Amino acid sequence: MISKVEKRDRSMDKRTTISRPTEGAAGKTGSWRDQKPVLDQKKCKKCLRCWIFCPEGAIVRKEGDAVEIDYEYCKGCGVCMKECPFKAIIMVREGEVYENQEECAKEEP
Amino acid sequence: MAIKDLPKDEYLLKGNAACPGCPASQALRVVLKALGQNTTMVVPACCTAVIQGIYPKSAFNVPLMNIAFEAAAACASGIKAGYKAQGNDDTNVLVWAGDGGSYDIGFQALSGAAERGTDMIFICYNNQMYSNTGVQRSGATPYGASTTTTWTGKLEHNKDLSEIMIAHHIPYVASACVSYPEDLYAKVQKAKSIRGFKFIEILAPCPPGxxxxxxxxxxxxxxxxxxxxWALYEVENDKMTFTGPSKGILEGLRQRKPVVEYMKAQGRFSHLFKPGxxxxxxxIEQHLDVVWDRYRKQSSCLK
Structure with a gap:
């Protein structure tokens, strides 16, 4: 009985309306963005407020609590910029020139 | 509980169809972190039914069932009964409904499930209007707020669903807000550990609405x-405790910020600043005094 449950019969999948968990269920939502957040790693104190408040989950928490912005899905709402207590995140228009660009550019797409 | 202690797992996947800056998706991330993988969700008609994305993709990494507006709690009762029949009594059944699906349309099913004491968590994310259908007034819309069906501002005060749920004498009722994720996480974890019907209401400030x-x-x-x-509190077995800044306000250790500061940034209250x-x-200010007086009386009764 249990083995049957584990080996799920997928032959019906195409005939039923069951959706499967997928990243990007609404497409690459990064294209919705008007302004993009840029993180200055030097100012970042790893408090993780941007990570928990990002509505999209587009701020990735890495080993050692460092954070990285996933530009593929970031919708550019700016909550991270507003909530960062150390002002380590700024919002810039695509293609705009800003301070510390060279250092931050490593992480940009 | 610090932010660092929250788990890394994400059950709401990136690239969902929520608006930028959506409070519901942020709250969902925190709630599902607390509940974990062993969760089944029931979602009635609300913004979350859109956030899921389009068939054949789903933005949720947990099983989820969509159901009609008025049937969310009834559907969850059925799912719980089904799990029990299978001998599974530890899967969390979570209803995630908006204020329309709990204050107004979904209320009879919610009240029925609470009265039956079905073991589930019902979460109402309250953005104080029907934002999915284009910002109509709901039972949760506060006095004076402009919506597409109350152009000149609503003339009635909102009802208080959490207090109605306290009157159901269920084991756990809590009120939370998206801006306090640690508090929300702790409340969901507590709800998870309790058997019976649990109700949590989360304030969700909706930018477009x-x-x-x-x-x-x-x-x-x-x-x-x-x-x-908005007040942060929890009522566990008829014992009421306030948390976060609301605790200080209740005990008089902290002054309430002027309500104007809250209202001035919101377009829905902009007409209140015009002459006349x-x-x-x-x-609104007098109503707030009445509400906090009531909280003080309630918390001294429910000790």
């Missing part, structure tokens, strides 16, 4: 709590 810039979503939630327009509407502002 309340008409404020999307980056101030978290700030608006914080202002709502600090100004006393000073009376309406006064009504």
């Amino acid at each position: 309340w008409r404020f810039p999307m980056e101030s979503m978290v700030e608006q939630g914080r202002l709502a709590v600090e100004s006393g327009m 509407n000073e009376g309406k502002m006064k009504i």
Whole structure:
């Protein structure tokens, strides 16, 4: 009985309306963005407020609590910029020139 | 509980169809972190039914069932009964409904499930209007707020669903806000550990519906709590405790921020700042005093 449950019969999948968990269920939502957040790693104190408040989950928490912005899905709402207590995140228009660009550019797409 | 202690797992996947700066998706991330993989969700008609994305993709990494507006709690009762029949009594059944699906349309199913004491968690994310269908007034819309069906501001005060649920004498009722994720996480974890019907209400400041810039979503939630327009509390077995800034406000250790500070950033209250509407502002302030007086009386009774 249990083995049957584990080996799920997928032959019906195409005939039923069951959706499967997928990243990007609404497409690459990064294209919705008007302004993009840029993180200055030097100012970042790893408090993780941007990570928990990002509505999209587009701020990735890495080993050692460092954070990285996933530009593929970031919708550019700016909550991270507003909530960062150390002002380590700024919002810039695509293609705009800003301070510390060279250092931050490593992480940009 | 610090932010660092929250788990890394994400059950709401990136690239979902939520608006930028959506409070519901942020709250969902925190709630599902607390509940974990062993969870089944029931979602009635609300914004979350859109956030899921389009068939054949789903933005949720947990099983989820969509159901009609009025049937969410009834459907969850059925799912719980089904799991029990299979001998599975530890899967969390979570209803995630908006204020329309709990204050108004979904209320009879919610009240019925609470009365039966079905073992589930019912979460109402309250953005104080029907935002999915284009910002109509709901039973949760506060006095004076402009919506597409109350152009000149609503003339009635909102009802208080959490207090109605306290009157159901269920084991756990809590009120939370998206701006306090640690508090929300702790409350969901507590609800998870309790058997029976649990109800949590989360304030969700909706940028397009309340008409404020999307980056101030978290700030608006914080202002709502600090100004006393929203209270953080929990009622466990008829014992009421306030948490976060609301605790200080209740005990008189902390002054409520002027309600004007909360309202001025929101387009839905902008007409109250025009000449001739000073009376309406006064009504809101007087109502807040009444609400906090009631909280004080309640918390001294429910000790």
